[in-house]
Amino acid sequence: MLKNLNNLRESKNLLAFSAGIDSTALFFLLLKEDISFDIALVNYNIRTQAKEEVKYAQELAIKYNKKCFIKDVYLKDSNFEKNARDIRYSFFEELISQYSYTSLLTAHQLDDSFEWFLMQLSKGAGLAELLGFQALSSRKNYTLYKPLLHKSKQELKSFLDKNKIKYFIDSSNFDTKFTRNKMRHNFSNKFLKEYKNGILKSFEYLNNDLNSLNINTNHIIKEKKLELFKTNEDDNLNIRVIDKNLKQRGFLISKKQRDEILKQRKVVISHKIAICITKTYIWICPYTNQIMNKEFKEKCRLLKIPSNIRAYIYKKDILDKLIVLEKQAILVNKSVNKDEIL
Numbered sequence: 001m002l003k004n005l006n007n008l009r010e011s012k013n014l015l016a017f018s019a020g021i022d023s024t025a026l027f028f029l030l031l032k033e034d035i036s037f038d039i040a041l042v043n044y045n046i047r048t049q050a051k052e053e054v055k056y057a058q059e060l061a062i063k064y065n066k067k068c069f070i071k072d073v074y075l076k077d078s079n080f081e082k083n084a085r086d087i088r089y090s091f092f093e094e095l096i097s098q099y100s101y102t103s104l105l106t107a108h109q110l111d112d113s114f115e116w117f118l119m120q121l122s123k124g125a126g127l128a129e130l131l132g133f134q135a136l137s138s139r140k141n142y143t144l145y146k147p148l149l150h151k152s153k154q155e156l157k158s159f160l161d162k163n164k165i166k167y168f169i170d171s172s173n174f175d176t177k178f179t180r181n182k183m184r185h186n187f188s189n190k191f192l193k194e195y196k197n198g199i200l201k202s203f204e205y206l207n208n209d210l211n212s213l214n215i216n217t218n219h220i221i222k223e224k225k226l227e228l229f230k231t232n233e234d235d236n237l238n239i240r241v242i243d244k245n246l247k248q249r250g251f252l253i254s255k256k257q258r259d260e261i262l263k264q265r266k267v268v269i270s271h272k273i274a275i276c277i278t279k280t281y282i283w284i285c286p287y288t289n290q291i292m293n294k295e296f297k298e299k300c301r302l303l304k305i306p307s308n309i310r311a312y313i314y315k316k317d318i319l320d321k322l323i324v325l326e327k328q329a330i331l332v333n334k335s336v337n338k339d340e341i342l
Contacts (some may be wrong), residue, residue, distance in 0.1 A: 001159070001289075002029055002147045003135060011103040011143070013037035014095060016088070019053035022107035024167040025156035026148060030105075031064060033051050037105065038067035040095055042088045045074050046172065069095055081178060089250060096142045108133060109148040109156060114199055115180055122183075123255055129241050131203070131210055139248050149203075151198055217244045221325045223318045226285035226309070231277060235262050238277055245284050246273065266308055266315040276306035282311045294333045 002008075008030075015030065017023045017039040030037055041057045043050050054070055061068030071091045075083050092104055120129045137144050148156065160167050176182040192199060215237055221228040229241050239258050246253055251273060253261075261267050266276040267320040274287040283306055290311040292300075301320070302308045313319050 001151060002026075002033060003150065005033055005035065005147075007136070008033075008035045008103065008105070008145065008147070012099075012101045013103045013105055013145075014092065014099075014101040015039045015105045016092060016107070017041045017057055017169070018107075018109075019056045019168045020170050021153060021157050021160060021167050022109055022112075022148065024165060025159055026105065026107040027060065028160075028163070028165055038069070038099075039103075039209075040069040040092055042071045042072075042073060042084075043093055045072060047170070049168060051172070056166065056168070067099075081180070082244065093139075093142075093202065093250065101142060103143050103145055104139075105145045105147065107148055108146045109151050110196070110200065111153045111184070111188065111192060113149050114192055115183050118183050118188055119179065125255060126236065127210055128243060129255070131206055133163060134207075137167070137247070140250070150200060152192065154193075204337055215240055217241050219245075220281070220329045221322070223321050223325060224285075224312075224316045226283070226312060226316075226318065226322070228329075229282040229284075231280055231282055238262070238282060241282055242275060242284065249273065266306055268308060274308040274312065276305070276309055278306065285309055285312045288312050288315050 013030075013036065015027060015037045017027065017254060018041060027039070039061060041054060043054050050307075059071070060066070065147070071087075071090075073087055075087070089214050095101065096104060098163065116133055117130050120132065133146060133149060135146050135149050155333075159165075173181060176185060216230070217240070219227040219229050227245060229245070232238050232241070239262055242261060243253060243258065246269070251269065253269060258270060261269075261275055261277070268274050268287045272287055274283070274285055276283040287308070288311045292311060292314045296314055296319075297310065300307075300313070303323075305313065313322060
């Protein structure tokens, strides 16, 4: 029932757990396959049932000799879904860094993937955005696995019921004030129930098409958290490079932000990430408003370093190293425009 097991057997795994159908099924499927893992749960304290879910997670951890990490948070209703996601992944990544996990496992399944597809379709999205749910993807210092994308929620529920395994139903999943729930109850559930096999095949074909594009998303130069990529003639490819890199940094950008990046060419995302697209390079680094001296700014101007990137280079004192790396990149990449080099 699980995929990519060989990778999971060789990695140190952290499972994002909620005590719901999906993550409980994944918990027991991992046990069945003898794959080692620990669990992490975020309690948002918005439902009385949440305390029981935390208790269940702790009981499972004790019974099956797993570490169990719990984070208690209290969020306001404003932009709850995004804030909850940001807190959740920030917590997971703190644990990954602290305890040297190499893989994060989430229990996203076919229903989630199809809901995402429809949500992106409704907003106006390209192939890369429509297929945002990938079975595995690289992050900054770990790999994110979704081993259940080929299974429906109903299949997972049947597995739990058949084996008499306890799970919880999150009542907030029925609240249609949340966009995802509205999409699920009004559209995706009915469509998936009737056309599941066709949807699975379509996702397989579409992912193969995406992979066949052979887009190079590897950086040419990297120093600290500054990365440079070769600019493509096609902006669809440029935004895919940017989108993938930002995901690795923990940022999901909207279509509006993608359009703004391509229009302005030099932007700051959420006051945190600076991006600039030039004729030669795509520049990406953390944003800082570090005060620079005039001599440094003039040197950057002569070297044609984008203005929103300079402060980070100054703060990290990496200009000399960057020049050396860029010269090395030119030797490897003969197609770099020599009119625009450091």
